[in-house]
Amino acid sequence: MIRLARPFAAACFLALSLFSSGAQNPETERFPTLTPAAVRRHVYYLASDALGGRGTPSEGLDLAAEYISKAFKGIGLLPLDDGTYFQTAKGMTVRTRSGAVQADLHNVIGWIEGSDPVLKHEYVIVSAHYDHLGTFGEGEDPIYNGANDDASGVSGMIEIARALVAQSPRRSIVFIAFFGEERGLLGSRYYAEHPVFPLKQTVAMLNLEQIGRSDSTEGSQVRRVSLTGFDYSTVGSVLVEVAKEFGVEAYRHPRNSDAYFSRSDNAALANVGIPAHTLTVAFQYSDYHGVDDEPEKLDYENMALTCKVAAGTILRLANEDQRPAWNPDVPAARRYWEKWKELMERRPHPARS
Numbered sequence: 001m002i003r004l005a006r007p008f009a010a011a012c013f014l015a016l017s018l019f020s021s022g023a024q025n026p027e028t029e030r031f032p033t034l035t036p037a038a039v040r041r042h043v044y045y046l047a048s049d050a051l052g053g054r055g056t057p058s059e060g061l062d063l064a065a066e067y068i069s070k071a072f073k074g075i076g077l078l079p080l081d082d083g084t085y086f087q088t089a090k091g092m093t094v095r096t097r098s099g100a101v102q103a104d105l106h107n108v109i110g111w112i113e114g115s116d117p118v119l120k121h122e123y124v125i126v127s128a129h130y131d132h133l134g135t136f137g138e139g140e141d142p143i144y145n146g147a148n149d150d151a152s153g154v155s156g157m158i159e160i161a162r163a164l165v166a167q168s169p170r171r172s173i174v175f176i177a178f179f180g181e182e183r184g185l186l187g188s189r190y191y192a193e194h195p196v197f198p199l200k201q202t203v204a205m206l207n208l209e210q211i212g213r214s215d216s217t218e219g220s221q222v223r224r225v226s227l228t229g230f231d232y233s234t235v236g237s238v239l240v241e242v243a244k245e246f247g248v249e250a251y252r253h254p255r256n257s258d259a260y261f262s263r264s265d266n267a268a269l270a271n272v273g274i275p276a277h278t279l280t281v282a283f284q285y286s287d288y289h290g291v292d293d294e295p296e297k298l299d300y301e302n303m304a305l306t307c308k309v310a311a312g313t314i315l316r317l318a319n320e321d322q323r324p325a326w327n328p329d330v331p332a333a334r335r336y337w338e339k340w341k342e343l344m345e346r347r348p349h350p351a352r353s
């Protein structure tokens with residue numbers, strides 16, 4: 001760069017700084033706490049051998065729940081009415097490899113109260129499942145660490161929560177780590193049957209799955225993000241716009257966006273009518289449900305960027321006047337739209353105090 005004489009340089013510097021404050025680079029300037037190191041840290045704990053693959057139920061699963069609740073508290077998320085971050089499903093029967101067992105299981109829930117006096121009674125859910133397959137088999141390493149599936153989603157959710165606490169969203173935002181996804185969406189189904197926040201006032205859900213591996217079986221997914229049920233609701237178009245601001249392409253996968261819609265926790269909420277989707281980077285990757293889904297295989301640089309896109313999308317959903325809505329013109333979305341109409345016809349739930 002050519003050196004400029006001082007007075008002129010000072011004027012230029014002023015002009016430049018005015019310019020740069022008007023035209024921010026979202027990737028570097030928005031959500032500055034959402035860094036690769038921040039998201040990496042949680043994955044290395046949650047997917048460590050010490051947690052034994054977080055089977056439902058297991059001691060490792062409970063350790064993970066404890067870790068997430070402490071993180072929520074540290075960030076300053078609000079607890080539930082009983083002062084804890086646990087929604088407990090008591091004595092739930094779970095079918096495991098060694099037969100049916102009964103256990104107390106926990107969804108971990110923390111929330112940000114909305115800043116708008118009216119809209120704060122509406123809720124956007126951000127979620128990820130904290131269980132995985134556990135430990136089984138005879139091999140040298142029988143631990144299914146589930147780093148990408150779905151320690152990545154949980155880790156991203158924690159750091160998205162930290163980023164959004166500082167943003168005073170207009171609607172309330174509820175963060176949920178679900179148990180038992182791998183055993184058949186147990187935690188999210190339990191939540192849909194025992195909602196902590198009224199379903200009728202829950203305007204959308206963004207579930208995070210497999211956001212750490214950019215090396216999908218279809219090639220590199222760096223700066224690419226997809227959504228299940230991409231065109232089923234207006235959430236997809238919000239994602240496209242926000243992703244663009246970050247130089248990321250949000251795309252509808254020609255086969256998997258529809259095929260995977262019912263295969264994660266978003267389905268439990270979509271089935272009761274809430275526009276609910278799963279955001280993902282790699283639908284399929286080489287270590288999927290294998291013992292080698294380990295933390296060192298994740299692309300933390302791309303994961304942090306993906307989390308920024310997710311955070312921006314959630315913030316838009318929480319701040320826009322209009323609620324997200326199903327697209328009844330898309331045939332596959334019609335049944336969810338019908339469920340939404342049923343939900344709206346239910347008697348209003350008393351507002352939270």
Ligand SMILES: [Zn+2]
Pocket residue numbers: 129149150181209210264
């Ligand atoms: Zn998963």
